Amino acid sequence: MLDRTVRNPKKRVRSRTIGAVALAACTGLVLTACGSTKDSVASGSGDSDGTGKVGVILPLLTSPFWQSYNDYVPKMAKSEGVDALKTVNSNSDPSQQITDINNQLNQGVKGLVVAPLDSAAIEAGLDQAERKGVPVVAVDVAPEKGKVAMVVRANNVAYGEKACEYLGEHITSGKVVQIMGDLASVNGRDRSEAFRACVKEKFPKLKVLEIPAKWESDTAASKLDTLLNANPDIKGIYMQAGGVYLAPTLQTLKSKGMLKKTGEAGHITIVSNDGISQEFDAIRKGEIDATVSQPADLYAKYGMYYIKAAMEGKTFQPGPTDHDSTIVKLPSGILEDQLPAPLVTKDNVDDAALWGNTV
Numbered sequence: 001m002l003d004r005t006v007r008n009p010k011k012r013v014r015s016r017t018i019g020a021v022a023l024a025a026c027t028g029l030v031l032t033a034c035g036s037t038k039d040s041v042a043s044g045s046g047d048s049d050g051t052g053k054v055g056v057i058l059p060l061l062t063s064p065f066w067q068s069y070n071d072y073v074p075k076m077a078k079s080e081g082v083d084a085l086k087t088v089n090s091n092s093d094p095s096q097q098i099t100d101i102n103n104q105l106n107q108g109v110k111g112l113v114v115a116p117l118d119s120a121a122i123e124a125g126l127d128q129a130e131r132k133g134v135p136v137v138a139v140d141v142a143p144e145k146g147k148v149a150m151v152v153r154a155n156n157v158a159y160g161e162k163a164c165e166y167l168g169e170h171i172t173s174g175k176v177v178q179i180m181g182d183l184a185s186v187n188g189r190d191r192s193e194a195f196r197a198c199v200k201e202k203f204p205k206l207k208v209l210e211i212p213a214k215w216e217s218d219t220a221a222s223k224l225d226t227l228l229n230a231n232p233d234i235k236g237i238y239m240q241a242g243g244v245y246l247a248p249t250l251q252t253l254k255s256k257g258m259l260k261k262t263g264e265a266g267h268i269t270i271v272s273n274d275g276i277s278q279e280f281d282a283i284r285k286g287e288i289d290a291t292v293s294q295p296a297d298l299y300a301k302y303g304m305y306y307i308k309a310a311m312e313g314k315t316f317q318p319g320p321t322d323h324d325s326t327i328v329k330l331p332s333g334i335l336e337d338q339l340p341a342p343l344v345t346k347d348n349v350d351d352a353a354l355w356g357n358t359v
Contacts, residue, residue: 052110160194
């Protein structure tokens with residue numbers, strides 16, 4: 001879960017799977033640019049001009065990641081020429097999010113940018129938008145069903161794999177914990193399943209213990225405390241969302257005398273997801289070891305870009321884009337622009353191109 005268009009100057013290597021999908025998709029395209037945001041294809045009617053109010057619905061505002069995204073929205077809307085209304089916070093309630101969508105539609109918005117809380121429940125809101133002819137762009141979470149013009153999201157499978165590989169390279173054997181997100185969200189499922197599968201395949205000497213925490217800091221803290229009481233010998237932790245899990249995890253470890261800095265005896269290797277400035281500070285202090293930077297700035301930028309394109313009647317094709325990402329077609333048939341999400345360690349934590357260093 002960046003006010004400027006921040007791109008990492010060092011292009012990251014995409015997964016072989018995504019690259020293969022992209023290559024296969026591009027091979028079949030002749031006249032249209034593969035995934036290009038410069039050469040999109042106009043749809044049949046061609047009578048839309050891309051104007052009108054756009055509603056922007058947030059999942060929550062208790063996480064520094066979503067607070068940063070919220071700050072980027074008006075700036076990116078302005079830069080992309082989108083007339084965005086003040087953001088609406090669904091406050092971690094999927095039912096409230098459907099109500100928020102209906103309220104925005106009743107206000108006459110011509111487009112919606114939504115960060116779904118529940119991959120399945122969001123269908124009701126998407127159906128309402130489709131009935132009114134209002135295009136929707138989903139940010140961060142892909143819906144399981146329902147119509148959206150584009151999903152703007154990083155590859156969450158890669159999040160779990162990067163965390164697994166980092167821990168596996170630094171821990172030869174022993175217990176590691178993954179503090180999971182909400183499994184009602186495709187993000188929580190992708191990260192959890194990818195981490196679990198990667199450990200099983202590549203690092204069988206590691207034993208994975210799991211904490212389902214539903215993106216809730218209090219739940220993470222209480223369940224981690226209980227787990228540590230029974231397993232004081234854990235060697236690694238994977239936090240699926242630093243924005244909500246970083247503080248409670250560090251506080252819990254500190255309260256038990258288990259927060260040792262990198263290089264100290266008893267240090268627990270910790271990998272996170274989000275890329276917020278608080279994680280970067282923790283890396284610099286040696287409290288955690290790495291995080292995957294989820295591009296809050298680019299979520300806002302391309303959420304605005306794609307909703308404007310959808311309101312203009314434009315469509316896109318699978319393949320590499322002109323902004324170091326890849327558009328893929330999901331099993332549901334929905335298109336997803338998978339933005340780059342680099343691993344951040346002490347070696348590159350001060351990189352000025354990282355959005356967490358710009359807020």
